Structures are given as C-alpha cells and as structure tokens.
Amino acid sequence: MQAEEIKKIANLAKLDLSSAEKDSFLRQLSDILAYLDQIKDLNLEQVPESISGAEEIEHVLRTDQVEDSDPKSIRQAYQLTDDYLVSPGVFNKK
Amino acid sequence: MLREELTKLNIVEINRALQNKQFSVKEITESYLQAIDHSNLNAFISVNKQALKMAEELDQNIGEAKNNVLYGIPLAVKDIILVKDLKATAASQMLKNYIAPYTATVVERLEKEGMLVIGKTNCDEFAMGASNEHSAFGPVLNPHDQTRVSGGSSGGSAVAVAASLAPAALGSDTGGSIRQPAAFCGIVGLKPSYGRISRFGSIAMASSLDQIGPMAKSVEDVAYLLKAMAGVDKKDATSSHKAVPNYPKLIKESDPRQLVIGVPKEYFSDQIDPEIKKAIEEKIKFLENNDFQIKEVSLPSAKYALAVYYLLMPAEVSSNLARFDGLLYGLADQENLALDDWYKTVRSGGFSAEVKRRIMLGTYILSAGYYDAYYKQAQKVRTLIKEDFKKVFADVDVLLTPVTPTPAFKLGEKLDDPLQMYLADIFTVGANVAGICGLSLPIAKTKNNLPIGLQLLANSFEEEKILSLGYFLENNQ
Numbered sequence: 001m002q003a004e005e006i007k008k009i010a011n012l013a014k015l016d017l018s019s020a021e022k023d024s025f026l027r028q029l030s031d032i033l034a035y036l037d038q039i040k041d042l043n044l045e046q047v048p049e050s051i052s053g054a055e056e057i058e059h060v061l062r063t064d065q066v067e068d069s070d071p072k073s074i075r076q077a078y079q080l081t082d083d084y085l086v087s088p089g090v091f092n093k094k
Numbered sequence: 095m096l097r098e099e100l101t102k103l104n105i106v107e108i109n110r111a112l113q114n115k116q117f118s119v120k121e122i123t124e125s126y127l128q129a130i131d132h133s134n135l136n137a138f139i140s141v142n143k144q145a146l147k148m149a150e151e152l153d154q155n156i157g158e159a160k161n162n163v164l165y166g167i168p169l170a171v172k173d174i175i176l177v178k179d180l181k182a183t184a185a186s187q188m189l190k191n192y193i194a195p196y197t198a199t200v201v202e203r204l205e206k207e208g209m210l211v212i213g214k215t216n217c218d219e220f221a222m223g224a225s226n227e228h229s230a231f232g233p234v235l236n237p238h239d240q241t242r243v244s245g246g247s248s249g250g251s252a253v254a255v256a257a258s259l260a261p262a263a264l265g266s267d268t269g270g271s272i273r274q275p276a277a278f279c280g281i282v283g284l285k286p287s288y289g290r291i292s293r294f295g296s297i298a299m300a301s302s303l304d305q306i307g308p309m310a311k312s313v314e315d316v317a318y319l320l321k322a323m324a325g326v327d328k329k330d331a332t333s334s335h336k337a338v339p340n341y342p343k344l345i346k347e348s349d350p351r352q353l354v355i356g357v358p359k360e361y362f363s364d365q366i367d368p369e370i371k372k373a374i375e376e377k378i379k380f381l382e383n384n385d386f387q388i389k390e391v392s393l394p395s396a397k398y399a400l401a402v403y404y405l406l407m408p409a410e411v412s413s414n415l416a417r418f419d420g421l422l423y424g425l426a427d428q429e430n431l432a433l434d435d436w437y438k439t440v441r442s443g444g445f446s447a448e449v450k451r452r453i454m455l456g457t458y459i460l461s462a463g464y465y466d467a468y469y470k471q472a473q474k475v476r477t478l479i480k481e482d483f484k485k486v487f488a489d490v491d492v493l494l495t496p497v498t499p500t501p502a503f504k505l506g507e508k509l510d511d512p513l514q515m516y517l518a519d520i521f522t523v524g525a526n527v528a529g530i531c532g533l534s535l536p537i538a539k540t541k542n543n544l545p546i547g548l549q550l551l552a553n554s555f556e557e558e559k560i561l562s563l564g565y566f567l568e569n570n571q
Contacts (some may be wrong), residue, residue, distance in 0.1 A: 005458070013412060013457040014419070014437040015450055024447075025454055031513050032455060036401045039475050040467055049473035050480055052302040053288040053529020054332070054554075062328070072195040078426040087421050088436045 001030045097125045101258040104311040105167050105318060108261055112159040112166050119156065119166035119210075123149035126168050126212055130259045135235045135244075137253040139173045140181050141213035148210045158208055163318050163342075165208030169201075170260035172251050173214040174221050175306065176295040177201050180211070184297050185229040186219045188424045188444030198295025199327045200264065200306050207322045212260055215250030219449050220415065221266055221299045223247050224274060224518040227509055228448040235505075236278060238544055242502040245275030245518075251309050252279040262319060263309045268300050269403050270497075270522025272307045273534035277497035277547025280536040282564070283309040284316050285522075287554040288529035289334035291320075292327030300410035301332075303403070303526040313535065313564040317341035320557060336555050344558045350566040353559055355381060356391040356490030361521055367500045373538040373546045374496050377567065381494075384570070391486045391493070395478040396524055402479065403523040404516055405459055405472035411449075412456030418444060451512060476527050483528045487553040492563050496521055497534045497547035525551055533560040535567060 006026050010017045017025065071083065079086035095111075100122055103111065111117060123145055130138055142148075145168070152166045159165040171177055174184045176194035183189045201211065218228040226234040226249025234249040236242040237257040244253045248265030252275035255263050265272040267285035276283025284307045291306050298304060308319035324338040357378060362371065382388055418424040420440030431439060445453070459468045486493065499520060508515040525532040530553055537548045548567070550560040 001458070006454070009454055009458050009461065012461065013453050014416075014434070014441050015445075015453065016438040016442040017450070021447070021450070025451060028451060028512050029455055029458070032404065032516070033458075035513055036405055036468065039398050039401050039405075039471055042398075042471070042475065044471065044474040044478075047474040047477050049470060050476040051473065052332070053476070053480065053527060054334075070195070074422060075195065076192060077422050078420060085421060088431055088433050090433045 001026060001033060097128065100125045101129050103261065105261050105315040106163060106312070108167055109159055109163045109165070112156060115156075118149075119152040120146060120149040122166070123168050123210065123212065126260055130213060133257060133259055135237055135240070135253050135257055136232050137215055137234050137250040137257065137259055138170070138213045139183055139185065139216050139231050139250070142180060142211050145210055145212050152208055152210065162207055164204065164322055167209050167262060168212040168260055169204055169209045170213055170215050170251055170254040170263040171201060171211055172217050172248050172263070172265050174217060174266060174297040175201060175264055176297075177211050177214070180214055182214070182297065183230070184220045185217045185231055186444065186449070187230045187446070188418050190230065192423065196295065199292040199329060200323045201295070203322055204319070209262075215248070215254055215263060217250055218247035219446055220297065221247040221268060221271055222411070222448050222452055224270070224515050225503070225508065226250065226275070227505065228446060230446060233505060236502045238280065239502065239542070241504055242544070243278065243505055245278035245502060247271040248309065249275045252276050252281055252283065255279070255281045255309050255311060261311065262315060264306060265309050266296060266304055266306050267526065268303045269407060269526050270519040272309060273497050273522050273532055273547070273549060274518060276309055276534040277536070277545065278502040280539075280545030281309055281311060282313055282316050282536070283307065283534045284320060284557070285525055285532045286320065286324065286557060287531040289332055290324050290531070290555065290557065292330040292333045294327055294329035298414045300407040301414065302410060303407060305526070313345065313533070313561055313568050314342060317345050317561050317565070320561075334555070339558050341558055341561055345562045345565040348558070348562050350562045351385055353386070353491040353563055354489070355386055355388045355563070356486055356493045357388060358391050358393045358396065358486070358493055358495060360393050360396045361495040365499055366496055369540045370496050370498070370501065370546050374494070374548060377537055377548055378494065389490055391490060393482040393486060393524070395475065395482045398475050399479055399524040399527050400516065400520050402472045402475045402527050403519065405468050406476070406527070408452045408456030409459045409469050410456070411452045412460060415449070415453055420444070448512070479524060480528045483524075483530055483553070491552065491556070491559050493551040495549045495551065497549040501540050501544035501546060521549060530554050531557045531560060533564050535564045537567065
C-alpha cells in the first residue's frame with residue numbers, strides 16, 4: 001500500500017485523515033494486508049463463492065404490500081421539512 | 095438474604111426465590127441497580143430509569159414466575175441492540191445522543207417472557223474490538239484483575255454477569271465478541287448459528303457474520319434465554335424458519351455420552367498459552383475417563399479463517415457504516431459546509447481510530463483492482479472452511495477447542511498493534527465464517543486467578559449438542 005492510495009481510499013470512504021492518521025494507517029494496514037495476503041495465491045478457480053455461513057439460503061419472498069413507514073425512525077435526523085430529509089447543498093457556498 | 099448474596103444468584107435460582115416469595119422483582123432489581131452504581135468496572139453506558147417501575151408492575155403478576163423461568167429477571171443489553179426510548183450509542187461518539195425509536199426483536203421476545211432491561215452495556219465501538227478498549231466511553235475492566243481487559247467486543251455484557259451486576263446479558267458475536275469476553279471473565283456465552291436469532295434492531299457491523307447471543311452464569315440459564323430468543327422473524331430475512339427446540343428440557347434429558355467429540359489438531363499449536371493448553375487437555379482426559387468417545391480430527395483450511403474474516407468483515411463494515419453521515423444518523427455538523435465536506439467532517443469526528451481503520455481496510459478491499467484478489471477470493475476460502483466443518487461434522491457431533499490463545503491480557507498491551515489484537519480472535523472466527531454455533535464455558539483458572547474458557551462447536555442449528563455437553567461439564571467437575 002502506498003501513501004497515495006491512503007489518500008484515495010480516505011476520499012472514497014468520506015474520511016478526512018490527519019497526517020498522523022495517514023502515517024499510522026499506512027503502516028498498520030500494510031502489516032494487516034501482508035497477513036491477509038496468505039490467501040491471495042491459493043488456486044481456487046473451481047471453488048464457488050459463499051456469500052454467508054448459512055447452510056442453505058431459504059429464499060422466502062413476501063407479498064409486495066405497501067405498508068406505512070414509521071415516522072419515528074427518521075425523527076432524529078439532522079433536519080426535516082415535513083417528512084423530507086434536508087441535506088446541505090452539494091456545491092460549496094463560498 | 096443479603097443484597098450481595100442476592101446478586102450472585104443465577105436465573106434459575108432467582109426464579110426459585112421469586113416463586114418462594116423470598117424477595118420481590120423490585121428488591122432484586124434494586125440490588126442490581128445498586129451494584130451497578132457502586133461498581134467501578136465501567137460495564138454500563140446507561141441504566142434504565144424505568145426499571146424499578148417495571149419491576150413493580152411485574153410484581154403484580156408474580157404468580158407467572160411458576161410457569162416462566164425468565165419472569166422478573168433483569169437483563170443487561172449490549173449498547174448496539176435497540177431498546178425503545180433508551181440510548182443506543184454503539185459506544186461511539188457518532189451516536190452518543192441517539193435514542194432507539196423501537197425495540198429489537200430479541201429484546202421484545204425476552205420482555206414478553208417478563209424480563210426487564212436494567213441497562214445498556216459498554217462495548218467496543220460498533221462492536222469492533224477484542225478488548226473493549228475501543229469504546230468512546232472508556233475501557234471495561236476485568237473483575238478478576240482490574241489491570242486487565244474484559245475482552246470484547248461484548249466486554250460490558252461479560253463483566254455485568256461476571257461481577258454480578260446483572261444475572262443475564264445480551265451480546266453480539268461477529269468474530270468471537272461473545273465467546274472471547276465470556277472466556278476472559280469466566281462466564282458462559284453462546285454464539286448461535288447464523289439465522290437462529292433475529293437481528294432486527296441490532297446495529298449492523300458485518301451482516302454475513304453477526305449474531306446476537308445470550309451470556310449468563312450457567313449453561314442452563316443460557317438454554318432458557320436461547321429458547322426465548324430464537325426463531326423466525328419476518329423483519330429479518332436471514333432468520334431461519336427451523337423449529338426452535340426446547341433447549342432447557344433437552345440438555346437435562348439427553349445423554350451427552352451419545353455425542354462423539356472431535357479435537358481439531360489445528361487449534362493446539364505452540365502459540366497457545368501452556369496453562370490454557372493444560373486445562374483443555376485435562377478436560378479431554380476427564381471426558382475420556384467418563385466414557386466419552388473422542389477423536390482427533392483435522393480442519394485443514396482453518397488456518398485461513400482469520401485472514402478470511404479480516405477481509406470479509408471490514409468490507410461489510412465499510413458498507414454498513416456508510417449510513418452514518420450526520421444526516422439521518424450521527425452527529426450533526428453545525429458549520430455551513432457543502433455536502434462532501436459535511437460527510438467528511440462528521441465521519442472523521444464521529445468515528446475513532448479502530449472504526450476508521452476497518453472502514454479504510456474494507457474500502458480498499460472492495461476498490462477497483464482489489465475486489466477479485468481479496469473479496470472474491472475470501473468468499474471462496476469461506477466455501478473451503480464450510481466444507482471442512484461439514485466433513486468433520488459428518489464424523490463427530492461436537493468440536494472441543496480453546497476459546498482464546500491467552501488469558502485476559504493487560505490494558506494497553508495490544509492497543510498500538512492492531513494485527514496482534516486481531517489474532518486474539520484466531521480460535522473463534524471460524525464459527526462465524528462457517529455460520530455454525532459455538533459455546534464458551536469457564537473450566538479453570540490460571541495460577542494468577544484468570545479464567546480459562548473452553549469452546550464447544552457444533553454444526554448449524556445443533557445448539558442442543560453443545561449445550562448438553564456444556565451442561566454435563568458444568569455439573570460434573
């Protein structure tokens with residue numbers, strides 16, 4: 001992992017990292033990735049992926065019925081106008 | 095009975111005393127609230143101010159205790175599980191003021207049985223950690239040695255039970271977060287099979303691995319809790335329709351000697367603490383002497399479980415925690431910022447180092463160019479690990495292993511070395527990756543008086559097997 005990548009990943013993850021955080025993450029994530037690399041070279045072309053530990057996924061479809069949502073679930077949002085969530089502007093106002 | 099003695103009782107003992115009118119639900123609740131108030135272990139983030147009022151109401155129908163062991167029993171709940179009108183902070187600055195708008199299905203089911211939530215327990219932030227040191231509310235101290243960690247991430251729940259601040263607690267286990275602190279604190283903790291228990295109302299960390307589970311002083315108590323918690327929930331599509339057995343009845347009536355026990359050699363490397371190794375080997379000998387059939391088995395892909403876990407989990411963490419953006423959830427930022435800067439300011443201020451580290455790692459793993467090499471590859475190794483367990487469970491009923499490579503370590507010891515901290519999960523993550531169930535059971539103490547845990551693993555939806563064997567071990571020492 002390179003310093004440039006830390007910057008790129010932080011941007012994708014919407015995190016502002018201090019330069020001390022960038023330094024320590026670069027070191028720590030490189031260590032961790034070196035450990036994780038042990039599975040990288042296994043030849044697994046024939047092996048299917050498992051998306052979870054569940055033995056068999058029980059696909060149960062519910063009927064598509066419209067139910068009222070619970071307004072309580074968004075009451076602690078930053079700003080609401082009627083039942084709409086208000087967000088800051090996308091472009092900088094400065 | 096003295097108040098201090100009262101809080102030492104387990105669920106079954108409290109139930110007996112409530113039936114005999116030795117004390118009321120209000121009295122026992124008061125005793126625990128007082129114990130929490132006097133404790134310096136930092137096990138709780140908040141207590142339920144309504145608990146005494148609820149206890150009084152439960153006392154009105156105390157006859158119910160005859161039919162229902164859980165009636166009137168106080169319950170501590172990990173602070174990532176929602177209980178309506180109580181704070182649910184996930185031990186994070188991000189949610190420090192968040193109040194749950196509804197109650198998680200598991201808690202609702204236990205409340206229906208007559209349990210009352212006494213408070214919300216400390217944990218690692220968003221359940222990420224193995225020491226409970228990654229909490230915005232400070233570490234939880236181990237009651238057996240206060241210079242040592244409680245384990246994590248369900249450290250507050252483990253300590254609540256171990257220090258008699260609650261007779262029962264709920265934790266969550268994504269890679270060992272119930273079993274490891276249970277082992278460090280000397281209590282019983284169960285990670286149920288993936289799908290056994292609804293996760294509706296639990297703040298998600300890694301959705302393909304998370305399970306909620308019970309923690310208590312005895313295997314029988316855990317069996318009662320599991321029976322009430324388990325079963326399908328239409329609000330969690332991953333919860334299973336499989337029927338819920340009568341666990342407390344089964345563990346008392348079944349003959350544990352019918353169970354063939356496997357000892358996987360991969361779990362007994364040189365890296366394991368000699369005192370733990372000795373304690374486990376003594377238990378194996380004890381079982382042999384008691385006519386149990388024991389086989390050495392092999393799980394060749396087990397050595398990859400931790401690497402798979404630390405690829406899948408951070409990837410899922412980075413997606414699940416995207417919702418904490420300060421708009422719908424999380425700290426609101428007061429500055430007049432444009433949206434992208436707003437997100438970054440809120441998330442950088444609300445998450446602590448360990449959460450940021452895992453989000454960074456997960457975002458990296460899922461990013462273009464690395465997805466196939468890491469994430470997809472890990473999903474494939476997960477298949478190998480599942481097949482290993484499947485093969486072994488065709489031959490044996492229960493696997494017997496250590497829970498942790500070491501007893502509780504010192505506060506601060508692994509804090510600056512995340513990889514060392516991650517290695518604390520080495521024996522527990524396999525169960526999460528494969529979706530099987532695991533029980534952590536206290537079996538001995540080190541010469542420094544630190545608890546040693548034993549792990550019993552069984553195939554998916556075979557909780558009754560590990561509970562039966564655990565019940566036998568607990569009652570035959």
